[in-house]
Amino acid sequence: MKVLVVGGGGREHALCWAIARSPKLAKLWCAPGNAGIATVAECLPVGAEDVSGLVAAARERAVDLVVVGPEAPLTLGLADALAAAGIKVFGPSQAAAALEGSKTFTKQVADAAGVPTAAWARFEDAAAARAYVRDRGAPIVVKADGLAAGKGVVVAASVAEAEAAIADIMESRIHGAAGASVVIEECLIGEEISFFALCDGERAVALGAAQDHKRVGDGDTGPNTGGMGAYSPPPAFTPALEAEAMERIVRPSLAEMARRGTPFRGVLFAGLMLTAAGPKLIEFNVRFGDPECQALMVRLRSDLLAALLAAAEGRLGEVALEWDARPSLCVVMAAEGYPGAYRRGTTIRGLDRAAAVPGVLVFHAGTVPGPEGAVLANGGRVLGVTAVGETVRAARDAAYQAADAIDWPEGFCRRDIAYRAL
Structure with missing residues (x-):
């Protein structure tokens, strides 16, 4: 092929x-x-x-x-x-991709399908949004309705923080047209999990789970990013919880999309909160997560191409996936200043040394070839140093050993990936 x-x-x-x-x-x-x-x-x-x-x-x-x-x-x-x-x-088609393109659309699908999710409201008027926040109190979640490269969500610990987020998104338009409206949600309490399922319009096959680390700093501090690291599988997401997520969230949503005449084909990424009442849907994305994909791919033993083709052709009933039982971990190395303004064009050395660490693969996220075989940074998130190990700690040790072998003074990484599992 x-x-x-x-x-x-x-x-x-x-x-x-x-x-x-x-x-x-x-x-x-x-x-x-x-x-x-x-x-x-x-x-x-x-x-x-x-x-x-x-x-x-x-x-x-x-x-x-x-x-x-x-x-x-x-x-x-x-x-x-x-x-x-x-x-x-x-x-997915453009119509089905609205599951990520519009937070409102996802909430409407979830409500129609009976999917457990946070209570929510949508606003096109900033004053009305602020009044709602003052009425509801904090903590509360403010989301740009449209695509914002994974950075359009603010989990506000105070009413003042929520009001500032509304001003940034709706009035300052820091995310452009994505902030023409906002969705404001109750703040769910629990562990957040990224769960993936291959879909062919009718059927779904579980594709594993990972836990992402969205904030830029250790201990989940600082602004949200596209993701600073991930590990798979998250111990909190048991096989029983995976089965519950498939039955109560993925399959009903898939059926509702088909009922609307917009069947979903591709990978459905369900952001879940593991609450005391079971898994609840935070949001859907319509593609693999980044850096969750890196952590998942190094554990997949089956032929990925065969599985993707089966999903595209409506043959997922024929697919059963095999996984490496060992955990994996991905550490993102980002350019200094990310997720704000960052420098491009800096030289990255030592990639061969990093890749020589047993169990490690270094995936490139924002790089371009430079003169004489050099590799130059060309993005905010630049490398995904990924390792498989017998334990989460072993995978983490290998990933950080490799990250430390990379000579890139203008780069940085979080040092606590998988802290919840450890």
Whole structure:
């Protein structure tokens, strides 16, 4: 098979690495890719949001399957455009991608399907939103309704903090058009889990879980980021809780999407809170998590390409996935200043030393090739140092040993990934 992966981050490097191991693969491209992806796939100079350019590239190369990594091209209708061109695609239609593109839509689907979730309200007027917050009190959660690259959520510990978030999102528009409206929710208490399921429109197969670390600083301090590290599987998410999440959250949502005439095909990422009353839905995303994907892919023993193709073709009933029972852990190395302004173009050395640590893979998230084989930082989150170990502690020790072997003075990482498990 000839496969094109869309995207250029750590998630896409992990997907390309896993797909490259498939005996079904004949040729692998990635658009636009990065310096690390270039070691396992041919990178194409086509942007991830260039829908017409991606369709043309897939047509020109007679691609058999396109695997879409990020959410933005899905919400722009890339899957629809590929399907119209007769090209198989792993990823939901534009209508189904509204599960991530609109927090309001997700809440409406959850309510219609009877999915347990936080009480909520939507506002287009900042004054009305502030009045609601004052009435409800804190802690309370304020979310930009649209896509905000994983940074549009504020868990406010005080009414003042919630009001500041409303001002930032709706009046200062720090997330652009995504902040035209907000969803305000009750603050659920418990452990947060990222749970993934492959879906073919009718059926769903559990694809494992991970625990992400969203805040930039140790001890979950500082602003939210796209994710500073993850580990899999989270001990708190037992097989019984996974079964409950499939039965009460994933399958009813899938059935409701089909009932609406917008069946969901792709990977459904359920952000869950493990509350005293059981798992509750925080939000849906319509793609693999980043950095959760890195932690999951190094544990997957089955042929990823075969599973993605089965989902795209409506054959998930044939799929059973096998996993490495050992835990994995991913430490994100980010550019100094992230998630605010950060420098690009700094040189990263020592990647070979890091990759030589037993059990370690270094996935590239924001890199470009430099002169004479150099690797340059080109993003906020730049590397995902990922390890498998006999225990969570062993995986963590290996990942930090590798991170410490990387010579990149302009980079930093959290030092406490998986602290909840340890």
